[in-house]
Amino acid sequence: MSTHTQHSSSSGGGLVKWIDSRLPIFTYLQKEYGEFPAPRNFNYWWNFGAILSFMLVIMIFSGIFLAMQYTPHVSLAFDSVERIMRDVNYGWLLRYMHANGATFFFIAVYIHLFRGLYYGSYKNPRELLWIFGVVILVLMMASAFTGYVLPWGQMSFWGATVITNLFSAIPLVGDAIVTWLWGGFAVDNPTLNRFFSLHFLLPFVILAVVVLHVIALHVSGSNNPLGIDPKGPQDTLPFHPYYTAKDSFGLAVWITLFAAVVFFAPNFFGEPENYLKANALLTPAEIVPEWYFLPFFAILRSVDFNLWFIDAKLGGVIAMFGSIFVLFIVPWLDSSKVRSARFRPVYKWFFWIFVLDCVLLGYVGGHAPNAKVFEGVDWLEFIDLGHVGTAWYFIHFLVILPVLGMIEKTKPLPTSISEPVLGGGQAAAGAAAKPMEKA
Amino acid sequence: MDIGKKISTAAAIVSVAGLVLFGATSTDVAAIEAETPENQDWQFEGVFGSFDVASIQRGLQVYLEVCSACHSLNQMAYRNLADLGFNADEVKAIAAEYEVTDGPDDNGDMFQRPARPSDKFVLPFANEKAARAANNGAFPTDLSLLTKAHPAGPDYIYALLTGFEDEAPDDVELAEGMEYNPYFSGGQIAMAPPLFEDSVEYSDGRKATVENMAWDITNFLQWTAEPEMEERKRIGWKVVLFLLVLSAMLYAAKRKVWANQH
Numbered sequence: 001m002s003t004h005t006q007h008s009s010s011s012g013g014g015l016v017k018w019i020d021s022r023l024p025i026f027t028y029l030q031k032e033y034g035e036f037p038a039p040r041n042f043n044y045w046w047n048f049g050a051i052l053s054f055m056l057v058i059m060i061f062s063g064i065f066l067a068m069q070y071t072p073h074v075s076l077a078f079d080s081v082e083r084i085m086r087d088v089n090y091g092w093l094l095r096y097m098h099a100n101g102a103t104f105f106f107i108a109v110y111i112h113l114f115r116g117l118y119y120g121s122y123k124n125p126r127e128l129l130w131i132f133g134v135v136i137l138v139l140m141m142a143s144a145f146t147g148y149v150l151p152w153g154q155m156s157f158w159g160a161t162v163i164t165n166l167f168s169a170i171p172l173v174g175d176a177i178v179t180w181l182w183g184g185f186a187v188d189n190p191t192l193n194r195f196f197s198l199h200f201l202l203p204f205v206i207l208a209v210v211v212l213h214v215i216a217l218h219v220s221g222s223n224n225p226l227g228i229d230p231k232g233p234q235d236t237l238p239f240h241p242y243y244t245a246k247d248s249f250g251l252a253v254w255i256t257l258f259a260a261v262v263f264f265a266p267n268f269f270g271e272p273e274n275y276l277k278a279n280a281l282l283t284p285a286e287i288v289p290e291w292y293f294l295p296f297f298a299i300l301r302s303v304d305f306n307l308w309f310i311d312a313k314l315g316g317v318i319a320m321f322g323s324i325f326v327l328f329i330v331p332w333l334d335s336s337k338v339r340s341a342r343f344r345p346v347y348k349w350f351f352w353i354f355v356l357d358c359v360l361l362g363y364v365g366g367h368a369p370n371a372k373v374f375e376g377v378d379w380l381e382f383i384d385l386g387h388v389g390t391a392w393y394f395i396h397f398l399v400i401l402p403v404l405g406m407i408e409k410t411k412p413l414p415t416s417i418s419e420p421v422l423g424g425g426q427a428a429a430g431a432a433a434k435p436m437e438k439a
Numbered sequence: 440m441d442i443g444k445k446i447s448t449a450a451a452i453v454s455v456a457g458l459v460l461f462g463a464t465s466t467d468v469a470a471i472e473a474e475t476p477e478n479q480d481w482q483f484e485g486v487f488g489s490f491d492v493a494s495i496q497r498g499l500q501v502y503l504e505v506c507s508a509c510h511s512l513n514q515m516a517y518r519n520l521a522d523l524g525f526n527a528d529e530v531k532a533i534a535a536e537y538e539v540t541d542g543p544d545d546n547g548d549m550f551q552r553p554a555r556p557s558d559k560f561v562l563p564f565a566n567e568k569a570a571r572a573a574n575n576g577a578f579p580t581d582l583s584l585l586t587k588a589h590p591a592g593p594d595y596i597y598a599l600l601t602g603f604e605d606e607a608p609d610d611v612e613l614a615e616g617m618e619y620n621p622y623f624s625g626g627q628i629a630m631a632p633p634l635f636e637d638s639v640e641y642s643d644g645r646k647a648t649v650e651n652m653a654w655d656i657t658n659f660l661q662w663t664a665e666p667e668m669e670e671r672k673r674i675g676w677k678v679v680l681f682l683l684v685l686s687a688m689l690y691a692a693k694r695k696v697w698a699n700q701h
Contacts (some may be wrong), residue, residue, distance in 0.1 A: 040700065080512050080640075082584070085667065092667040093674075190551045237700065245689070245696040252686040259682055263675025267587060275588035275664075285624065 032218050037236035037362040038243050039224035041417050046121075046222070046243075047250030048112040054251055055105040056210065060203050061099040067092075070150065071197035074189045077152035078277045095267040102144050103269045104258050106292035110135060117330075118351055121223040122341030127331040129216040132209055135329045139206045141293070141324075146199040148290060151191065153274030158287045160195070161187045165257075166300070169314040186280065227339025228413055235417035286368060294365030295358050299323050299393065301369050302386035319390060326397045333397055335405030343411040347404055354396045457569050472699025474621040476591045476598035481662050483593075486676075489669055491658050496523055497641055503533075504639045506582065509574060509630075511562045514583035515663050522666060527565040530556045537561040575616045577629030586657070586664040593657045598622045600653035603632040 009355045012026060020026045069088050071080040084091035089123070114131070116122055164181050168174040183190030218408035221230070230236045237243070261268060269291055273284050289297050303316035326333075341348045369383040482491040502512065517534035525533070535553040539561055539565070542549035554561055563579075564570035570578050586592045599622045607619035607626070619628040634649045641647055665671075 079514070086514065086519075092671060193458075241696045242700070245693040249686065249689040249693045252682060252689050256679060256682040256686055259675065259678045263671055263678060266671075272588050272590050272592070275584040 013410070032239075033244075034240045036218065036231065036239065037233070038222055038239050039226075039230050039417055040226050040235060040237045040242075041226060042246070044226050044242065044246075044250055045111070045115040046224075047247055047254075048108050048115065049217075050247035051108045051254050052105070052112060053210070055101060055108055056203070056206060058097065059101050059105060059206070062094050063203065064099060065094050065198075067200060068092055068100055070196075071296060072150065072193050074152060074192055074278070077150060077192060081151045083196070083384040094230070096262045100262050100266060100269065102147065102257065102290070103292065104254075104261075105140065106144070108254070109140060110292070113327075114355060116223075117354075118341045119223055119225060120227050120334070120336070120341070122331045123334065123339050126216075126219045126223060129213060129220060130331055131328055132213040132216060134324075135216065136206055136209050136213060138324060139202055139209065143199060143202040143206065144290065144292065146195040146202065149192065149195045150199060151274060152278045152286050154276045154278055154282070155271045155274040155279035155287070157187060157280065158284055159289055160191065162287050163289075163369070164191075166313075166317045166320075169311075169317045171314070200410060223339060225340060225342065226414060227419055228417060231416045260346075288366060291362070291366075294363075295361035296320050296323060296365070298361040298365035298386050299390045301365075302383065302390040304369070304383060317396075323390075323393055326394070330397065330401070333401040335402050336408060336410070337405070338410045338413065343413055344404075344408060345411065346408045350396065350400050350404065352388070353392075356390045357389055357396065361393065364389055472626070473624045474602075476622055479594050479597055481593055481658070481661070483658070483668060485526070486672060488672065491645065492523055492660055494655045494658040495662045496644065496658070497606040497643070497652075498655035498662075499523065500628055500641070501634075501639055502582070502659055505633055505652075506656065507560075509563055509570070509579040510579045511579075512560040512583050512663060513562065513581050515560045516556070517554060517558060517560065519666060521556075523662075529557075533699060534658075554640075575629060582660055582663065584664050586661045593661050595622065596660060597627075597653050597657045598635060600656065601650055630645045 012020070016026055024423060057294075066084065069080065069084045069091065081095065084095055086092075089095070116130065117135070134287055145159075145163060147155045164187065165180055167181060168178045170177060181191070182188070183194060197367055271288065271290070288294070297320075300316045303319045304312050305315070306312055307315055324332040336344060336347065341351055364382050364386045367382040367387065370381050372378065373380045373382055373385060445578050482489060482494075502510075517530055520530050520533060521527070534556050535552040537552045537558075538551050539558050541552050543563065544550055564573065567578055585596060589595045591598075599620060602620050602622045604619050606614050611619060611626050613619060613627055617629060618631055619626055620628045634652045636649060637647050638652060639647050645651060662668075
């Protein structure tokens with residue numbers, strides 16, 4: 001990459017120079033966020049990196065202030081949350097931002113993830129970048145789960161009970177592991193205490209992995225909607241001011257949507273049952289996780305049959321964890337050399353089918369397995385949709401991705417990014433001089 | 440109010456467009472054969488919704504004179520009544536009608552004293568066991584958050600309070616001491632019909648029909664569940680309008696920055 005950046009930020013005053021010559025933080029910022037060459041053809045789907053960074057900061061700050069008022073004890077937690085809502089200055093704003101922040105964090109991360117799947121952002125040389133992203137997703141899920149337990153409402157308690165109980169499916173040591181997780185023989189005060197501790201810790205682990213994610217991004221450079229590598233300066237723009245301006249606009253729109261929900265429909269995404277205090281003697285009619293876990297919850301419940309020596313419970317747990325861990329190996333499952341779905345006419349269809357499949361699984365996850373999908377149609381229950389949706393989820397990754405890359409006839413790639421963007425037919429001068437790897 | 444409601448609906452649709460596909464779960468979860476409550480037109484609904492303070496004050500009267508015999512309101516303190524327009528002396532007077540246990544005093548003894556504005560609403564029973572003993576084994580639920588704890592919220596409370604039926608249908612076998620109410624999940628509820636014509640006497644001349652009292656208590660409980668609602672919506676408008684202008688300006692700035700690149 002460019003080498004002329006050394007001390008390029010030395011336009012600052014004496015103090016800036018003094019610091020920069022000892023710890024080149026200003027040079028670094030200038031290089032990575034100022035002149036960092038980004039492909040010139042990003043569309044608005046590339047805004048979500050900035051949006052996610054913003055959401056992480058929002059969650060950490062609102063969370064720190066909530067933790068100052070929250071009491072992690074089974075007999076006090078629920079009331080301490082209500083005290084935040086009623087007696088702490090703008091406590092309702094902090095809590096609604098934090099609760100809906102989780103929802104908006106997940107909306108953004110799912111869009112970001114599907115963006116990566118559509119444009120092949122996980123392919124050589126960005127495999128590690130992708131893997132760090134999946135690690136962040138897993139950590140986000142752990143954070144969201146531990147955080148949801150803290151208000152100690154009915155769904156907090158029963159959700160924690162159901163999810164921790166999944167580990168009892170592990171042969172031989174399962175029950176011991178569950179007891180160890182709980183810190184006792186039921187979800188109780190020790191469980192709440194450790195979940196609070198972990199919920200405070202995990203966001204900072206996420207922050208650390210985000211740093212790795214961004215470092216990896218700045219080594220390989222960003223992918224772009226065409227999925228071809230920049231071939232010279234005519235294909236890129238300095239990050240600032242072009243993408244700082246574009247990200248700022250996208251971020252403002254995003255915050256507007258976020259604010260609309262926080263102020264006008266703060267409980268829209270929430271589960272009403274969680275406004276009832278946890279009661280170990282009263283099981284809710286239906287235990288459902290937050291919306292962002294529903295597709296995985298559907299996969300968990302869709303394995304309702306024994307397979308060889310694997311009973312249904314263990315099978316469901318394997319399928320659920322498998323549905324997340326399969327993401328780690330996507331870079332090696334997809335055999336196509338072409339990144340962007342724009343030039344993959346068949347993959348494009350399968351991508352959208354996969355999106356619909358995930359939506360379907362989310363829909364299934366929110367309903368009792370043996371409920372009828374349509375009133376009066378006795379032969380179609382949600383579990384049937386769950387079977388199909390789960391099977392397709394894995395077929396997409398384990399069959400479609402490897403096979404399609406071998407048989408699909410892709411469209412010809414443009415010779416450079418600037419060609420379709422600027423509409424000029426001229427081959428870029430630098431393209432021949434500096435060939436980059438064709439991925 | 441209607442326009443406000445429409446705008447709120449539109450805002451909700453716009454702001455969550457597409458997400459509904461993922462998220463539409465909360466409404467159909469607790470639906471176990473209970474009848475769906477009819478949708479009522481509440482003043483607090485919508486992005487411009489506000490509290491009907493007169494109704495909430497009457498609802499407070501219904502709570503104190505009827506519901507509080509069995510149901511606690513443990514998130515609320517008497518001082519919160521100031522939000523309903525009661526002045527300091529009035530709040531003090533309302534609180535002083537109830538006794539709380541305080542102590543220990545200098546001799547180590549607990550003692551009774553009149554409640555103060557800083558006290559929480561006095562609980563009807565000393566503990567859950569006492570509540571169950573007095574209520575045929577059932578535990579009257581706390582009312583503070585009830586409108587947020589049911590998918591149909593306020594509509595559910597209103598429907599439940601006005602929906603008691605003297606005779607259960609043939610296919611429902613009522614257990615001993617239970618009442619039939621089609622809006623309660625399972626149809627059987629341990630609470631006897633709590634409201635009768637003229638259970639309370641309103642000072643503003645409004646007739647104390649079962650419907651009117653149910654209406655007022657629902658408004659009251661919506662307030663106890665979300666006392667911050669009016670402030671939240673008021674700030675919300677400022678925030679959203681500010682962000683819309685900011686977004687427009689940032690869009691203009693982005694266009695300007697990119698002008699030489701398109």
